[in-house]
Amino acid sequence: MDYFLELFLGGLTRGSIYALIALGYTMVYGIIGLINFAHGEIYMIGAFTALIVISVLTLMGMNTLAILVIAGVIAVIYSSAYGYTVEKIAYKPLRNAPRLSALISAIGMSLFLQNYVLLAQTSDFLPFPCLIPDFEFMEPYAHIIGSTEIVILITTAVVMVLLTIMIKFTKIGKAMRATSQDKTMAMLVGINVNRVISVTFIVGSATAAIGGVLIASHVGMINFYVGFIAGIKAFVAAVLGGIGSIPGAVLGSFILGWTESFATGYVSSDYEDVFAFLFLVLILIFRPAGILGRSEKYKI
Amino acid sequence: MEPVLKVQNLGMNFGGLRALDDLDLDVDKNEIVALIGPNGAGKTTFFNCITGIYPPTDGDVLIFTHGSDRPERINGIKPNRVTEKGLARTFQNIRLFPNMTVLENVMIGRHCRMHAGVLGAILRGKSTIKEEKKAVEDSYAILEKIGLAQFVDEFAKNLPYGAQRRLEIARAMATEPFLLLLDEPAAGMNPNETQELDELIKQIRDEEGISILLIEHDMKLVMSLSDRIFVVDYGKKIAQGTPEEVRNNPVVIKAYLGEEVDA
Amino acid sequence: MIKFNEIKRAFLVSIWFMFLTFPIMVIRVNPVERIVEWRWKNMILVGIGSFLLSFVWNYLMKRKELGVKKTEAGEETGTIPLAQRILGEKRIYIPGLVAIGVFTMVFPLIFSMYQTTIMTTALIYVMLGLGLNIVVGLAGLLDLGYVAFYAVGAYAYALLNYHFGLGFWMALPIGGVLGAIFGILLGFPVLRLRGDYLAIVTLGFGEIIRIILENWNEFSFGPSGIANIPRPSLFGIDLSVHSSIIYIYYIMIALCLFTVFVVNRLQDSRIGRAWIALREDEVACEAMGIDKAKTKLTAFSLGATWASMAGVMFAAKTTFVNPASFTIWESIMILCIVVLGGMGSIIGVIAGALVLILTPEYLRAFSEYRMLAFGTMLVVMMIFRPGGFIPNVRRVYKFEGVKSADKS
Numbered sequence: 001m002d003y004f005l006e007l008f009l010g011g012l013t014r015g016s017i018y019a020l021i022a023l024g025y026t027m028v029y030g031i032i033g034l035i036n037f038a039h040g041e042i043y044m045i046g047a048f049t050a051l052i053v054i055s056v057l058t059l060m061g062m063n064t065l066a067i068l069v070i071a072g073v074i075a076v077i078y079s080s081a082y083g084y085t086v087e088k089i090a091y092k093p094l095r096n097a098p099r100l101s102a103l104i105s106a107i108g109m110s111l112f113l114q115n116y117v118l119l120a121q122t123s124d125f126l127p128f129p130c131l132i133p134d135f136e137f138m139e140p141y142a143h144i145i146g147s148t149e150i151v152i153l154i155t156t157a158v159v160m161v162l163l164t165i166m167i168k169f170t171k172i173g174k175a176m177r178a179t180s181q182d183k184t185m186a187m188l189v190g191i192n193v194n195r196v197i198s199v200t201f202i203v204g205s206a207t208a209a210i211g212g213v214l215i216a217s218h219v220g221m222i223n224f225y226v227g228f229i230a231g232i233k234a235f236v237a238a239v240l241g242g243i244g245s246i247p248g249a250v251l252g253s254f255i256l257g258w259t260e261s262f263a264t265g266y267v268s269s270d271y272e273d274v275f276a277f278l279f280l281v282l283i284l285i286f287r288p289a290g291i292l293g294r295s296e297k298y299k300i
Numbered sequence: 301m302e303p304v305l306k307v308q309n310l311g312m313n314f315g316g317l318r319a320l321d322d323l324d325l326d327v328d329k330n331e332i333v334a335l336i337g338p339n340g341a342g343k344t345t346f347f348n349c350i351t352g353i354y355p356p357t358d359g360d361v362l363i364f365t366h367g368s369d370r371p372e373r374i375n376g377i378k379p380n381r382v383t384e385k386g387l388a389r390t391f392q393n394i395r396l397f398p399n400m401t402v403l404e405n406v407m408i409g410r411h412c413r414m415h416a417g418v419l420g421a422i423l424r425g426k427s428t429i430k431e432e433k434k435a436v437e438d439s440y441a442i443l444e445k446i447g448l449a450q451f452v453d454e455f456a457k458n459l460p461y462g463a464q465r466r467l468e469i470a471r472a473m474a475t476e477p478f479l480l481l482l483d484e485p486a487a488g489m490n491p492n493e494t495q496e497l498d499e500l501i502k503q504i505r506d507e508e509g510i511s512i513l514l515i516e517h518d519m520k521l522v523m524s525l526s527d528r529i530f531v532v533d534y535g536k537k538i539a540q541g542t543p544e545e546v547r548n549n550p551v552v553i554k555a556y557l558g559e560e561v562d563a
Numbered sequence: 564m565i566k567f568n569e570i571k572r573a574f575l576v577s578i579w580f581m582f583l584t585f586p587i588m589v590i591r592v593n594p595v596e597r598i599v600e601w602r603w604k605n606m607i608l609v610g611i612g613s614f615l616l617s618f619v620w621n622y623l624m625k626r627k628e629l630g631v632k633k634t635e636a637g638e639e640t641g642t643i644p645l646a647q648r649i650l651g652e653k654r655i656y657i658p659g660l661v662a663i664g665v666f667t668m669v670f671p672l673i674f675s676m677y678q679t680t681i682m683t684t685a686l687i688y689v690m691l692g693l694g695l696n697i698v699v700g701l702a703g704l705l706d707l708g709y710v711a712f713y714a715v716g717a718y719a720y721a722l723l724n725y726h727f728g729l730g731f732w733m734a735l736p737i738g739g740v741l742g743a744i745f746g747i748l749l750g751f752p753v754l755r756l757r758g759d760y761l762a763i764v765t766l767g768f769g770e771i772i773r774i775i776l777e778n779w780n781e782f783s784f785g786p787s788g789i790a791n792i793p794r795p796s797l798f799g800i801d802l803s804v805h806s807s808i809i810y811i812y813y814i815m816i817a818l819c820l821f822t823v824f825v826v827n828r829l830q831d832s833r834i835g836r837a838w839i840a841l842r843e844d845e846v847a848c849e850a851m852g853i854d855k856a857k858t859k860l861t862a863f864s865l866g867a868t869w870a871s872m873a874g875v876m877f878a879a880k881t882t883f884v885n886p887a888s889f890t891i892w893e894s895i896m897i898l899c900i901v902v903l904g905g906m907g908s909i910i911g912v913i914a915g916a917l918v919l920i921l922t923p924e925y926l927r928a929f930s931e932y933r934m935l936a937f938g939t940m941l942v943v944m945m946i947f948r949p950g951g952f953i954p955n956v957r958r959v960y961k962f963e964g965v966k967s968a969d970k971s
Contacts, residue, residue, distance in 0.1 A: 055597075280763070353850075409852070428832070
């Protein structure tokens with residue numbers, strides 16, 4: 001039973017991380033209908049920035065909690081800046097081009113960012129220090145769930161709530177929803193669509209950065225390639241839940257997290273990555289709109 | 301009269317929305333029939349249901365081929381099968397193949413009347429060469445008829461607007477239909493172009509023996525062309541009859557024509 | 564004339580990029596040894612680089628916008644591309660073709676073994692590029708798992724040889740057929756998907772195949788792969804290493820010519836037109852009586868057939884296969900070849916393959932930056948030259964009266 005619980009909570013943690021990344025995919029897709037292939041790299045850059053900041057501050061002898069907070073904030077700022085810039089360079093000029101062009105451009109951006117980090121830093125795995133202390137009150141449950149996991153779950157929950165509030169109640173949130181419904185109409189009623197798209201990229205990148213820092217301290221190491229596979233999986237989660245739908249992305253992420261956790265726990269860990277892809281293929285074949293997505297009827 | 305198309309009790313639901321409700325419509329041989337109604341009345345949805353893009357929720361779409369009076373039900377078959385059976389359509393918002401030449405656009409219409417497969421294309425045997433040659437000639441002949449022969453090697457995207465609309469008709473005709481469905485063929489055309497279109501459509505009917513069902517907002521064109529008119533509003537048929545009858549039908553005037561009745 | 568505004572803009576851009584690249588480019592950390600290295604030089608380089616690139620970018624953007632406006636105004640869309648003009652001129656292109664033909668034929672006799680091997684590799688990519696060109700360039704289906712079919716061919720030969728002792732000439736057609744079968748198997752489920760989903764699902768399939776090859780030891784011998792695959796024999800005679808390298812080169816030339824012949828015929832046929840129409844507008848395509856599913860499946864399986872044959876060739880050339888040769892990056896590289904050369908253009912794809920494969924080989928210093936350059940290239944090409952460097956030339960029919968039609 002403990003083993004089951006461990007896997008269950010492990011899946012939940014995994015799912016939370018996927019959710020933080022999946023949000024960016026789903027939001028961008030909702031607004032401009034593009035799979036932002038470079039999103040995984042944004043998350044990787046967030047984690048790398050955090051690692052660099054942590055290393056520098058550690059040498060300066062700051063205390064752990066302050067380091068973690070500062071590193072997290074800087075990672076969020078940088079990821080957002082990268083997300084914003086990527087949109088301006090690689091996607092904005094292609095907004096009226098065929099879908100295929102934008103998609104290829106996105107793949108190019110992903111390739112570029114990976115190799116940029118590879119060349120500027122290193123191809124080796126770097127250890128990522130775990131700065132989250134072991135909470136005393138968690139000790140009795142330590143065999144099932146660690147402190148890092150708890151922090152991940154709580155942070156994810158907080159981010160989700162904030163994001164929901166933003167989208168439901170703020171002005172920019174309303175503008176985002178309007179733009180995702182109909183770009184031309186939104187423009188006609190005076191919404192600055194370019195700004196909405198930029199904000200979407202910034203918000204999506206920021207949540208990805210939070211995910212990046214959390215998973216890096218959970219796994220304990222990173223390299224330039226971590227973004228790609230995590231990105232693909234988060235994308236699977238977004239599609240699973242119904243791309244464009246924010247609750248869908250969260251639901252899809254948890255389902256994928258649990259599936260992977262139980263499958264690797266009870267079946268075999270060799271094929272860990274295969275499950276995600278199989279899931280994706282099956283979903284797209286049998287329910288292309290995802291669990292919470294609505295099938296879109298294109299107008300003819 | 302010999303019917304070519306008979307639609308009975310056609311209904312279409314999108315989720316909870318009933319876009320088409322209990323629609324009846326029929327087209328006879330050598331007839332030009334117009335389908336009119338306010339924006340959003342369900343006209344294009346009706347076309348989409350007939351041509352297989354949406355499967356209708358209920359009702360029957362029946363076609364009568366080769367003058368046989370035994371109808372064939374074509375509900376829910378794929379769009380390409382519908383075209384093979386002899387119903388060809390154009391689109392409200394022009395959907396040409398922009399980066400193909402005008403001739404190639406028409407040749408795509410010939411596709412379903414040709415047979416060469418992968419092997420035939422690679423080996424390029426006698427029959428394939430003959431078929432290709434014939435396709436080029438037939439397509440060119442159609443372009444001449446429609447009056448687009450001077451554009452034959454242009455890319456479709458570089459054509460003037462009116463010519464693009466005509467090219468859609470040429471492409472549809474290349475599939476050898478017995479019924480041509482035109483979705484707002486005059487949209488965006490100037491009076492001159494509309495006049496030419498009027499003549500073209502009549503010519504297609506008279507010379508090719510193709511029946512025509514069209515959706516159109518230009519009342520002058522509709523009144524001039526149509527043998528019969530069907531009026532829909534909110535997915536329901538509200539009137540039908542000759543142009544004269546429809547013009548004077550108070551229900552139609554109220555629902556749709558309004559001031560424009562004497563146009 | 565460079566205006567003050569533009570300088571100001573470029574200056575801001577360069578500040579922004581210096582900020583953006585600051586942590587990654589300037590600081591390098593080594594958490595194990597607790598060393599932090601500061602590389603301020605990089606910051607200056609980024610600043611100057613982005614300052615200059617900003618002008619180039621603005622200039623290209625302006626030119627692009629000008630082009631768009633011209634098209635909208637209904638004017639002639641620029642002059643005929645240079646490449647097209649050269650190809651149209653018989654006096655230039657026939658001697659050119661002869662020269663290239665002679666050069667390729669004598670290549671292994673003049674150059675060293677090493678050069679010949681590299682050229683053979685490039686030719687394999689020509690074949691892969693032309694195969695993917697059917698799927699992406701003609702039919703407009705973005706296949707990111709193309710390398711899976713390459714792997715199918717390579718492993719087909721390796722395993723058939725290992726278990727049954729089958730030779731190269733038997734394995735080549737079998738590999739092709741297997742590729743076609745895999746193409747159809749993969750094609751069926753993904754046919755209903757829209758373009759972007761198709762991309763990600765094919766990517767998934769590609770990865771699944773690679774992961775299976777890595778982990779299913781009983782079947783594929785895992786990450787260590789299969790070695791000692793025989794090179795092709797000539798009428799049953801086993802050749803020395805030296806002569807078989809030359810022999811493989813000539814086989815590759817023949818295969819490439821065969822591929823060009825087939826693709827050329829296909830694109831000027833009923834099937835080829837249907838592919839292009841499908842790329843242009845799926846809905847209209849179906850409404851014109853084209854069976855979407857069948858057309859997509861044909862493109863998919865034909866592309867797969869070629870990848871698989873190239874895979875057999877690859878196994879025969881390297882005499883060793885393992886899963887590491889079939890990563891997603893391989894797929895993306897082949898995509899780069901197609902995009903750079905010009906989607907749908909045979910000559911473009913050949914040129915693209917030669918440039919992308921040979922440049923890093925001969926410019927060793929550059930090879931480190933290869934992937935970075937590829938990524939940049941994909942973005943820049945899509946924005947400024949989506950048709951590639953040698954865009955596809957559509958067939959033009961000439962009419963002598965109405966009766967006869969001939970290729971011009």
